Amino acid sequence: MNFGTPPISPSLKPFAGVIPNVIALPYGRTLPFYIKAPSWRNMLKLMARLSGTRLEPTMEAMAVVKTEMRLRVVISFVKVHHASSDWHTILYITIDHPIPPNAPTGWKYKNGDTSTLPWSYTLSQMPAFLRDGADSPLSKFYTIPSTNELPFPVLPISFPNLATYLATALETARDAMHDSSSGVRRLAKYIDQFYPNDRPTFDDGPERGGMRQRLKNFVGMGSRPQRDRNADVYELVTPFVADDFGR
Template identity: 55%
Template sequence: MARLSGTRIEPSVEAVAVANRELKLRTVVQFVKVHHLAQEWRVLLYLTVDYPVPASATNAWKYANGDVSTLPYSYTLATIPTLLRDGADSVMSTYYVIPSTPKTPHPTLPIYFPNMAMYLQSALEDSRKAMNDSSSGLRKLAKSVDAYCGNEREIIGVDEGPEKRSFGGVFKKVMGRGNKQSRGNRGGNEEVFELVTPFVPEEWG
């Protein structure tokens, strides 16, 4: 994702035509087991435009309290994707709805892939900082990354501890770019994330 600097996520023409506001991106991260007997998990991203919650909506409060297990209100306006229908936690999958925080607000669309990658990394850092906070669900993302992706060398690295696990490693695995030998043939500046401008809330929020 960080390598695709010319690719961006943008709202549909229809969404832009009817909106009279900045369009924000809502992101759901899902970890899915490939088979009930397998140990391998996949990471899926679901992206939607943030939709204002009408005051008349049923249980409107639950869409505005930062609950990481409640899908955004926009999911009530269309058919929920099949893999999300089993709920936030099941035997085969778990998902995390990235909340807006002071450090990591919802991005404004359009957003280029490198900045999206840094947004995801910032969300993971928020989650790691909340690892000892059992009163909120923020730590769920970090715990999921460690549980379902933490035993992969492509993600951790031979000499790296849990604090080094990141979405960078997750995407290298998903995109088939976690091979150490292939990285060694690229010369200097191998880690693209070192070259990407950090996520800045004032710029993208």
């Protein structure tokens, strides 16, 4: 976890540091915050277990923005080496930013294209793995669009609620698997391609209303006692220091 571009290495290292209770996100010209995990399932598993951690805007952001602030989430998949078959999952997060009326290409940020980065990502230097486009040989990205059923998340938001948002985005992509008119299905295709053994068996559960419980079952929390909040942080590969982002 950090701001900017995550390091990618074929070797996994033990997680260093402590996950803070609060991760404060700045507004405007700032690098995206990222969370990196070895796989999609590892990402959801970690976030679902960190019930005491939440994302919220910085005090400076709240002084500037007087309305509710929403997140823009981009999911990236990066190949650890050109000769490897392993792909890491990276979650990029910024606070949504309005598109200036005079922006020359502002229209392309409003059509829900999953292959276009949000406007808020153009306000600072773009992370390296997002510069090669949405479907390059070594990296892919998917911008979660806003829909009536799945609007952009509102800050503050807990990690478990953010995990539920991600799981619902994947279910939405699976529902669109036979729709070739949009790019919504790309998320499901990427995850099935890169992590074929991670597909959850959600078919026996209720539909949207039971997503939170289905997510718990998927990450192994449905019937087992809750573990320590840092029990699974070893599955991330980037050291994190609480004092850098917590307050």
